Amino acid sequence: MKVSFLDLKRIDEGLKDALKSKFATMLDAGVFSGGEELRLLESHVSRYLGSPYSIACANGTDALELALRALDVGSGDEVIVPALTWVSTAEVVKVVGAKPVFWDTDEDGLLAADWGKAITERTKAVIPVHLYGKMQDMESLLFQAQKHKLYVIEDAAQSFGSFAAGKAAGTFGDVGCLSFYPTKNLGALGEAGMCLTDSDLLNERIRRLLNHGQVVRDEHVEVGRNSRMDSVQAGFLNVFLQEFTNLQQRRKQLAAQYLDGLGAIAELKLPSGVMESSHNAHLFVVQTLFRDELKSFLADHEIGTAIHYPKILPDMQSYECKGDFAKARKLSQNGLSLPLNPWLKTEEVDYVISKVKEFFNQKSMDVKKQL
Ligand SMILES: Cc1ncc(COP(=O)(O)O)c(C=O)c1O
Incomplete structure (x- = not known):
């Protein structure tokens, strides 16, 4: 898939x-x-x-x-x-x-x-x-x-x-x-x-x-x-505005599916507040120390992900500014946006969940082998 x-x-x-x-x-x-x-x-x-x-x-x-x-x-x-x-x-x-x-930002950006x-x-x-x-x-x-x-x-x-x-x-x-x-x-x-x-x-x-x-x-x-x-x-x-409520409902359904499917992975921090009305589930950003590995594992299984954003602004040449910005930097290093939009099928989100789980299962086996 x-x-x-x-x-x-x-x-x-x-x-x-x-x-x-x-x-x-x-x-x-x-x-x-x-x-x-x-x-x-x-x-x-x-x-x-x-x-x-x-x-x-x-x-x-x-x-x-x-x-x-x-x-x-x-x-x-x-x-x-x-x-x-x-x-x-x-x-x-x-x-x-x-x-x-x-x-700086808080942990949620x-x-x-x-x-x-x-x-x-x-x-x-x-x-x-x-x-x-x-x-x-x-x-x-x-x-x-x-x-x-x-x-x-x-x-x-x-x-x-x-x-x-x-x-x-x-x-x-x-x-x-x-x-x-x-x-x-x-x-x-x-x-x-x-x-x-x-x-x-x-x-x-x-x-x-x-x-x-x-x-x-x-x-x-x-x-x-x-x-x-x-x-x-x-x-x-x-035209889109007329459908907005339905599209939002679908987005929230899929977000709930992710939360349910990924909740048990200790190494993965799930986004907070996604099911509340104060969050429109625009992006589903998970955080893990293994972000880059997870991204390429998912890409190997033909799952597209994105990073919002890979670099904090004060680290960019045009905006350069000294400072720690520890939480923002951590989010830019660990955050990964999983596919979430109203056009996705339930089976597709299931597939993403299964591959994320597979990645972390493999990871924990690797760690056990090293012990
Ligand atoms: C946080 C934020 N601010 C501003 C913008 C700018 O919007 P636009 O791309 O419509 O210029 C965007 C969208 O890309 C955004 O995500």
């Missing part, structure tokens, strides 16, 4: 038909920028996530950059970001001319609770990342941020559909940023992203910035850019 990490060709036929028919309708309507589908997407997301404003933009990286710019974060400012995340979180801080200040120690008089904002779909404890983070008058931008790129006590990831901070990159739980058939906010002023400013600083046609009141979402992507997202 062959199990890909993620094969988007497998989107089920009913959904493919709905997407094709949406495209045909949009082609006939001839509206490829702005229009009804965008308006619908924004209002559907607002309703689903309970966000007063949802602002569609070109991708998740732009959403983060727009948030920083709308909050006037720039040269001379510091922004606290976790040491382990997708590069966009820190990249945008540099792009607006500010300085990313890296802080979330900004460590003592991040407040990184605050200086230059700190203007903090960007918690709901990594792998698991939510940061936002209550305590907001408490700390408010005490120091810091803006909070939530990087909710991986956590669409995670809710803590009924409140959605991305709706806690000043701005929440979503990515609809195709591999995400709610993914487009191309690039797309969104900003969430409850502020009238930020809503207006972000909308203006993503459309060339334009208020009315040909009135450019500030320097903006073009970060508008493609209308066809909005149309596709409206």
Whole structure:
């Protein structure tokens, strides 16, 4: 059996038909920028996530950059970001001319609770990342941020559909940023992203910035850019959004299957909180000291896995920063993402489980032989 990490060709036929028919309708309507589908997407997301404003933009990286710019974060400012995340979180801080200040994560990859120690008089904002779909404890983070008058931008790129006590990831901070990159739980058939906010002023400013600083046609009141979402992507997202609850249910079923099947392996740390509503099971990241061996064993048995992420940002040339970052580093060395997506079959997850077990059985026999 062959199990890909993620094969988007497998989107089920009913959904493919709905997407094709949406495209045909949009082609006939001839509206490829702005229009009804965008308006619908924004209002559907607002309703689903309970966000007063949802602002569609070109991708998740732009959403983060727009948030920083709308909050006037720039040269001379510091922004606290976790040491382990997708590069966009820190990249945008540099792009607006500010300085990313890296802080360690906890064992699950979330900004460590003592991040407040990184605050200086230059700190203007903090960007918690709901990594792998698991939510940061936002209550305590907001408490700390408010005490120091810091803006909070939530990087909710991986956590669409995670809710803590009924409140959605991305709706806690000043701005929440979503990515609809195709591999995400709610993914487009191309690039797309969104900003969430409850502020009238930020809503207006972000909308203006993503459309060339334009208020009315040909009135450019500030320097903006073009970060508008493609209308066809909005149309596709409206189709996916209708199926979202079912797709999430399937993801959680498969996650439960993994937890059940792999729970007895002492050398394997399973992700925490995956079955809770505050985790959307975006990624299923296990941790083991034998990560690289396990990855290649699974590859030998045609099972695709991934590493999110193999290197912490402070170790990269463009972001170089001295520091220990012990937990983030450990996760980057030991973490392995097993295939988890709604298109997987139960038998395929069983196969992955059996091969992971086989690997650790062999490992313990090797150890016994050496004794
Ligand atoms: C944590 C995180 N932040 C930001 C982004 C950026 O989103 P996009 O790829 O849509 O620009 C991603 C997605 O790749 C992400 O995983």
